[in-house]
Amino acid sequence: MCPFRSAEPGATAFQGNAAYQRSILATVPDAMIVIDDHGMILSFSAAAERMFGYAERDVAGRNVNMLMPQPDRQAHDGYMARYLETGVARIIGVGRVTTATRSDGSNFPIELAIGDAITDEGRMFTGFVRDLSERQQSERRLADLQAELAHISRVSAMGSLASALAHELNQPLTAIANYLEGARDLLGNSDAASLAMIREALDEAAAQSLRAGQIVRRLRDFIARGDSEKRVESLRQLVTEASALALTGSGPAAADLEVRLSADCDRVLVDRIQIQQVLLNLIRNAVEAMHRSPRRRIVIRSLSDGHGMVTVIVADSGPGLAPDAQDHLFEPFHTSKDQGMGLGLSICRTIVEAHGGRIWAEPADIGGAAFHFTLTIAADD
Template sequence: MTRDDLLHLNSLFRDEELQRGIDESGVGIWDLDLSTWKLFWSGPTRRLFGVPENTPVSYDLFLSLLQPEDRARTESAIQRAIETGCRFDIQYRLRGTPEGSRWVRARGGLVINDDGVPRRLSGVMLDVDDQKLIEEALLAREDHLRSILDTIPDAMIVIDDHGIMQHFSTAAERLFGHSEHDAIGRNVSILMPEPDSGLHDSYLARYKSTGERHIIGIGRIVTGKRRDGATFPMHLSVGEMHSGGKRHFTGFVRDLTEHQQTQAKLQELQSELIHMSRLSAMGEMASTLAHELNQPLTAISNYMKGSRRLLAASTDPNVARIETALDRAADQAIRAGQIIRRLRDFVSRRESEKRVESLTKLMEEAGALGLAGVREQNVMLRLELDAKCDRVLVDRVQIQQVLVNLFRNALEAMAESPKRELVAASRRASDEMVELSIADTGHGFSEAAAANLFKTFFTTKETGMGVGLSISRSIVEAHGGRMWAETNDSGGATFRLTLPIASTEDLPDVV
């Protein structure tokens, strides 16, 4: 060993108490002589590598104790430190230790002699296995959290207080068309059309200066912009959080395109149902009026004809004019009866567009229409439908008109009930018919009302016309079924109706 080597080692260990303290702390010391490539390890370093005190150490031994995949980058880091004088800091895994593979961190620096020539590379060795285990656990949790977030159908975007995107979920990639790589680091305003795109930074600045919330914690329907420039309606909910002393905002975005299309379809169906309801009501009234008015109109015509015969013996000079007036009045009475009959025939001749339909789908759509806007009333709808008799041969609009009317009647009947439960069920009534029932927990009906429920113009409502149930029964009977009502065990009403099950030859028509 040269004199310089002894001086260097003496300088490393001149303070025995300090060295003892370092050894007790588990921090190892290492020294590599660049002229001879001799390696020195302190006791803690030997223990980290699992090398006994009496075993000579060398640079080659050091490399052989590393995992094969870590050797090349370790040699490269040492060479770079020697050539550039940069600090040496690298982590690698050991193999062949009693505890198995473990992580070690080596830190050091270049020692240069008086002539400016690199003399040795010295430093410390740290056991970072526990730290690595914690890091791996954190990475695993992060990956697990990311996998969970990736399954959320709503897009999630995290921005800093300058509007720069920090996180862009998989759902956001699908929704907006931007990749995570392209989105992160860019201003979130690229996801908005004008004027919001140009004003978003001012929105953030206003919130930071005033604290006044316009959307944070509230949620709002806004317009988003996809990568191709297309816009779409979306619901945006924003939350605020603080991490690392910095403020961040997390936005959850739900695409409302399909929702609005569904709403438009339901509104179209509702308009069609209202139109059909009016036509049906008109037909019921026309039929009733024809029945009720034909008799008195015929009597009026007969009285006028009789009056004309009585005038035949009169010598009054105005007899001719009176006879003419009576003839015209009788003709108008007959014409009135014909108009009513033609009106009744017109509205009753509408051909039903019967097709094979899914009873489940009919019930779900009718429920969406009939129960629209009643979430706050705490009404629970339960469907108990028999899948074995789901296909029926019906006019979709007419049957939905019946179901919507029954749902609406049930809601009104349960308005004051503490329990508001609506059960729509189906079961096979025969080989050809399926029976539907809609039961509520409302006030029910009296025996006197039960006898008149389906009569035209009979109603228990203050503002009702009394044609809904009458029209419904007519529609069901036109389908070859029947409709009736009964009181159920809860004291509410149960309305039942039968419809024809689609035959086997009709099934190919199902869309």
């Protein structure tokens, strides 16, 4: 059945043309599934048959939750009943990246968009499903190449940085050692002249210590404020691509990822690769934090602050942040992971601050941690 109704003359004849409808269902590239207000499958396109491994005759009249993993399968009917009762949409008209289940029981990431319509036969819902697996495989190959290049770049950069630090810090550290050795040699003398010289040597050592600290801060600021190629990008596209890549390799217990982005602050001025790296780190951290949670849910949303900035929030339903970790989250080499290096969040902070924003963490309203970061909204042309 077609879920759309037209007021144009001949609409009934058009809707009644079953052969024409079948040709549409056979050629539409994304899987299209139509259900009634009880969640029962009314039509199942050819793309849906290929994607899920079911023939239409096998699923017709069955609840659409058969295509979902737990816990979504169990919760779906409740979600639908709440929408029909309240009219408050969490997915309909919004879209999200989530997980579906094939006929063989395997799970795979999808991008889901749902619309509803009132027809002569009653209320119907049409879902368009895009399999993100193939795109993820291509992105994974590209990401592997980028990761290898980034590794080489990091090794080269760390070598250059180590050389620069050694060169810059050698002079003040040598001076500190000389001043302290001189002061030590004078400690055996208690006359006023010796005490004055000791005091002067310690003052000079302290001054050289401050200089060494300034060198380190200057190099850190240079790295943090490095130039990047900023362009006007769609925040929704950045989030969708990063989310799909983050779900790659997450296994059968993939998180249910819901995207709720504000349409009035979609255009942002960013370096696309860098901001996707921030999103990728935060989403993967969220997935890892929830590996023992019975309910794995991630919500990504955005809101404008009214002053030219948009806040992006990545929240999870995991156990939350340990109190003693809050003050050191973004420090390099600080990690709670057994095999982590503690650089992910530090890199996120460096990237966000280089974009003129800030990043911080708070408890999430869905039970875990919520990481917030701000970006500049692109000015209208």
